[in-house]
Amino acid sequence: MQFIKQDINFDFIGKTRLAGILSVVLILISAGSMVIKGGPKYGIDFAGGTLIQVQFAEQMDVVKIRAIIDKIDLSSSSVQPFGDKGENEYLISINETVDDLQGLSGKVKALFDKSFGKENFEIRRVEMVGPKVGADLRQKGFMAVICSLLGMLAYIWWRFEFKFGIGAILALTHDVIITLGALSIAGKAIDLPIIAAILTVVGYSVNDTIIVSDRIRENTRRMSRDKLGKVINMSINQTLSRTIITSLTTLLVVIALFFFGGGVIHDFAFTLMVGVIVGTYSSIFIASPLLLLWEKILHDNRVQGK
Amino acid sequence: MTKNLKWKAVLICSVIALALVYILPTFCTVPIWWEDNLPSEKISLGLDLQGGVHLLLEVEAGKAVENTLERYAEELEEVLFTERIPFDHVDKISATEIEIGIIDPDTREKIEGIISSRFKVLKQKGKPVEENDMIRYVLEIDSQEAEYISKLAVDQAIETIRNRIDAFGVSEPIILKQGMDKILIQLPGVDDPDRAIDLIGKTAILEFKLVDDENSLAEAKTGNIPAESQLLYQRQTDPKTSEVTKTPFLLKKRTLLTGDRLINASVRIDSRFNEPYVSIEFDSRGAKIFERITKKNTKKRLAIILDDNVYSAPTIQDRISGGHAQITGRFSMEEARDLAIVLRAGSLPAPVKILERRQVGPSLGQDSIDQGVKSIIIGSLLVLVFILVYYGASGLVADFALVLNILLILAALAAFRATLTLPGIAGMVLTIGMAIDANVLIFERTREELRLGKTARAAIDSGYSKALITILDSNITTFVAALFLFQFGTGPVKGFAVTLSIGIIASLFTAIVVTRFIFDYFLMRRSVKKISI
Numbered sequence: 068m069q070f071i072k073q074d075i076n077f078d079f080i081g082k083t084r085l086a087g088i089l090s091v092v093l094i095l096i097s098a099g100s101m102v103i104k105g106g107p108k109y110g111i112d113f114a115g116g117t118l119i120q121v122q123f124a125e126q127m128d129v130v131k132i133r134a135i136i137d138k139i140d141l142s143s144s145s146v147q148p149f150g151d152k153g154e155n156e157y158l159i160s161i162n163e164t165v166d167d168l169q170g171l172s173g174k175v176k177a178l179f180d181k182s183f184g185k186e187n188f189e190i191r192r193v194e195m196v197g198p199k200v201g202a203d204l205r206q207k208g209f210m211a212v213i214c215s216l217l218g219m220l221a222y223i224w225w226r227f228e229f230k231f232g233i234g235a236i237l238a239l240t241h242d243v244i245i246t247l248g249a250l251s252i253a254g255k256a257i258d259l260p261i262i263a264a265i266l267t268v269v270g271y272s273v274n275d276t277i278i279v280s281d282r283i284r285e286n287t288r289r290m291s292r293d294k295l296g297k298v299i300n301m302s303i304n305q306t307l308s309r310t311i312i313t314s315l316t317t318l319l320v321v322i323a324l325f326f327f328g329g330g331v332i333h334d335f336a337f338t339l340m341v342g343v344i345v346g347t348y349s350s351i352f353i354a355s356p357l358l359l360l361w362e363k364i365l366h367d368n369r370v371q372g373k
Numbered sequence: 374m375t376k377n378l379k380w381k382a383v384l385i386c387s388v389i390a391l392a393l394v395y396i397l398p399t400f401c402t403v404p405i406w407w408e409d410n411l412p413s414e415k416i417s418l419g420l421d422l423q424g425g426v427h428l429l430l431e432v433e434a435g436k437a438v439e440n441t442l443e444r445y446a447e448e449l450e451e452v453l454f455t456e457r458i459p460f461d462h463v464d465k466i467s468a469t470e471i472e473i474g475i476i477d478p479d480t481r482e483k484i485e486g487i488i489s490s491r492f493k494v495l496k497q498k499g500k501p502v503e504e505n506d507m508i509r510y511v512l513e514i515d516s517q518e519a520e521y522i523s524k525l526a527v528d529q530a531i532e533t534i535r536n537r538i539d540a541f542g543v544s545e546p547i548i549l550k551q552g553m554d555k556i557l558i559q560l561p562g563v564d565d566p567d568r569a570i571d572l573i574g575k576t577a578i579l580e581f582k583l584v585d586d587e588n589s590l591a592e593a594k595t596g597n598i599p600a601e602s603q604l605l606y607q608r609q610t611d612p613k614t615s616e617v618t619k620t621p622f623l624l625k626k627r628t629l630l631t632g633d634r635l636i637n638a639s640v641r642i643d644s645r646f647n648e649p650y651v652s653i654e655f656d657s658r659g660a661k662i663f664e665r666i667t668k669k670n671t672k673k674r675l676a677i678i679l680d681d682n683v684y685s686a687p688t689i690q691d692r693i694s695g696g697h698a699q700i701t702g703r704f705s706m707e708e709a710r711d712l713a714i715v716l717r718a719g720s721l722p723a724p725v726k727i728l729e730r731r732q733v734g735p736s737l738g739q740d741s742i743d744q745g746v747k748s749i750i751i752g753s754l755l756v757l758v759f760i761l762v763y764y765g766a767s768g769l770v771a772d773f774a775l776v777l778n779i780l781l782i783l784a785a786l787a788a789f790r791a792t793l794t795l796p797g798i799a800g801m802v803l804t805i806g807m808a809i810d811a812n813v814l815i816f817e818r819t820r821e822e823l824r825l826g827k828t829a830r831a832a833i834d835s836g837y838s839k840a841l842i843t844i845l846d847s848n849i850t851t852f853v854a855a856l857f858l859f860q861f862g863t864g865p866v867k868g869f870a871v872t873l874s875i876g877i878i879a880s881l882f883t884a885i886v887v888t889r890f891i892f893d894y895f896l897m898r899r900s901v902k903k904i905s906i
Contacts, residue, residue, distance in 0.1 A: 194730070197729060215854040218857060313810040327747045
């Protein structure tokens with residue numbers, strides 16, 4: 068069985084302009100959403116705050132929960148349904164922390180005890196991150212992303228030529244921006260697991276790009292008389308089947324995570340899902356054509372035509 | 374079979390056998406002889422899967438320094454008193470400084486001698502200032518001494534907290550010092566996290582003070598508190614309505630006795646009201662002090678205060694000798710038990726602040742495990758079926774490699790005693806999707822070679838050799854990302870990095886070595902012309 072015909076020769080390079088426009092539009096939408104919403108939305112891991120996941124025995128109204136939370140004097144808080152429907156689970160996020168022992172979760176619990184009765188609800192998860200720890204985690208998350216980008220760049224540089232590295236890094240920057248944009252549009256907060264997901268997307272995107280790059284390098288040796296555009300296009304076509312199959316298997320498991328993994332890693336799976344789709348697209352339409360662009364700028368004589 | 378192939382067979386079989394040995398204890402109970410001779414470590418689950426509490430505390434070590442300084446100030450006052458040096462005041466003026474105001478200039482030499490000989494850790498800061506017939510000395514605590522006190526306070530706090538947790542009964546708690554003044558605590562499987570946190574974080578300074586009956590309480594409540602007194606509250610929570618009532622008490626500031634002199638504390642039941650109370654016992658010196666206090670203050674009220682919270686203030690009926698006392702206060706059984714635990718373990722040398730708290734209830738943990746397992750099963754089934762349909766018999770080989778890959782990840786987790794977290798499970802699911810990539814690369818390449826008219830054997834050979842370098846390149850880059858994630862990640866995210874890295878290494882073995890062996894084995898036995906790929 069095969070999806071991609073063996074003699075396929077789709078003109079990807081010819082679609083560079085179109086893909087470029089699409090990417091620019093997507094990046095603009097992503098950036099726009101983040102600007103409108105005042106930067107990426109940080110979860111409590113990075114911003115500090117308190118998060119309480121509570122499950123009620125019976126159906127509950129968000130407004131009712133809100134009314135009770137409002138009794139505590141808080142600068143800002145949100146109550147939203149969480150997880151599968153019919154589970155009566157809610158996530159209360161509060162952008163504040165107090166450092167006394169019971170914290171805000173203790174206050175919320177006491178209020179719920181009074182209003183709903185002890186047996187009618189269960190606090191299933193509490194996460195409280197103080198401002199100091201939040202700043203620390205933010206710095207660590209930032210370092211993790213920067214270091215892994217540099218590490219991958221160094222590896223690609225060492226294994227390939229610098230131009231391949233540039234193409235790969237630009238492609239994954241493109242992927243990260245659009246993934247962040249999707250998170251922003253969907254109103255999801257960036258937490259530690261999301262950073263992990265984004266780094267995975269980065270790894271995945273680089274993966275894809277490397278495979279095409281490897282093929283380009285191999286073909287460049289064999290087809291030294293052909294124009295670079297033709298070599299690149301052929302390489303993309305030759306690896307297309309693998310790109311599609313691997314994306315598909317990865318998507319299959321990510322979709323399984325998204326639908327069956329439960330509320331806690333729902334956003335994590337969402338990030339991966341967007342990232343894998345965008346990453347696949349960018350390694351076909353963005354990374355390799357960028358290579359061509361780079362060569363064009365450096366006016367290599369093999370560039371003209373396809 | 375060629376010699377090379379034989380060795381590969383041995384290698385693969387031993388890896389599989391070893392993996393099974395490591396995995397078995399996690400999934401079924403192993404017999405005693407196994408426990409004695411073979412690895413019996415189970416895969417340890419993170420707090421997010423097994424439920425529990427993660428706390429990061431900061432010891433306010435500066436407070437310990439301050440307390441020490443306060444004690445020095447009191448001692449200084451006493452020394453000046455006994456040495457008959459007239460003085461105006463001895464006050465702590467900042468967290469690290471004491472000021473002494475003496476009146477008689479002729480005592481300067483004497484006082485400087487006392488400070489340098491008996492209070493070596495207090496250093497004079499600048500020259501004494503003379504004004505308004507008074508000489509003021511500012512003494513600063515030696516910075517090395519302050520550092521030592523801080524360090525000791527953190528170490529002591531860890532010790533005390535460990536004792537409290539042990540008494541509370543938590544299996545396999547983790548209590549670690551982090552940096553200079555932070556303590557990381559992980560309590561797996563705690564049913565009532567609020568209670569545990571309360572118990573750990575209580576400073577638990579027990580004090581006995583007299584109730585100030587000479588001054589008016591009503592007056593004090595308006596903010597007019599006499600200099601020698603203080604206003605503290607008794608907080609009581611109604612067990613039924615959760616309503617908190619606050620009763621004010623006007624107390625003499627002077628602490629007559631503290632919990633430092635306790636040697637035991639235990640829960641007893643009051644036979645009349647059937648209410649629990651905490652019975653405490655002082656050491657011999659404490660018992661003497663207690664006897665003196667009760668003798669001197671008969672018919673007065675003595676307040677028992679824990680962390681500035683008045684528990685009770687009974688009237689002293691008679692002199693109490695023997696060093697036994699009771700703390701009552703409408704406790705629930707659990708509250709009384711916890712109070713006894715903290716009193717026995719002693720007070721923290723300085724208060725602690727909660728910097729980070731993450732707790733997952735056991736039911737959520739179990740849900741997460743169930744959902745994680747479910748998504749692994751569904752995800753892998755989808756991939757397995759897809760690969761089988763797409764690549765035929767070769768797909769079956771890849772599928773076998775994939776299942777083996779999962780097995781190896783689990784075995785490695787058990788062998789390295791790594792912790793499996795929810796993101797870790799996600800990492801495993803992800804690895805399943807990505808590990809197949811190596812085989813896809815090989816198969817696609819082999820298909821290309823077949824199309825060029827090569828024989829099955831030759832196509833497989835060049836498929837593997839040409840795809841190998843690409844597979845290495847792509848896996849190493851992902852590995853680099855995972856490595857930094859491990860370096861900078863915390864808790865659950867670290868778990869993700871661990872399973873991802875293990876998955877990458879395992880997949881190199883399963884997807885390249887194992888599948889290659891299977892192909893070689895079948896292609897050797899028969900003169901295969903066509904392969905299903």
